[in-house]
Amino acid sequence: MSVWVAIGAIFLIILLIIWLTFADLTGNTDVAAFLAPYIVNNPVS
Secondary structure (H helix, E strand, O other): OHHHHHHHHHHHHHHHHHHHHHHHHHOOOOHHHHHHHHHHHOOOO
């Protein structure tokens, strides 16, 4: 179980790095405003 948790965490970190890089390249630095509706509609808990 812990192995899958570690894999999931690494995967999410990689996605975050890719997203931040993409946002930086496109000049979209307002990441919070983009993610807020998604977080509200899909609560982590």
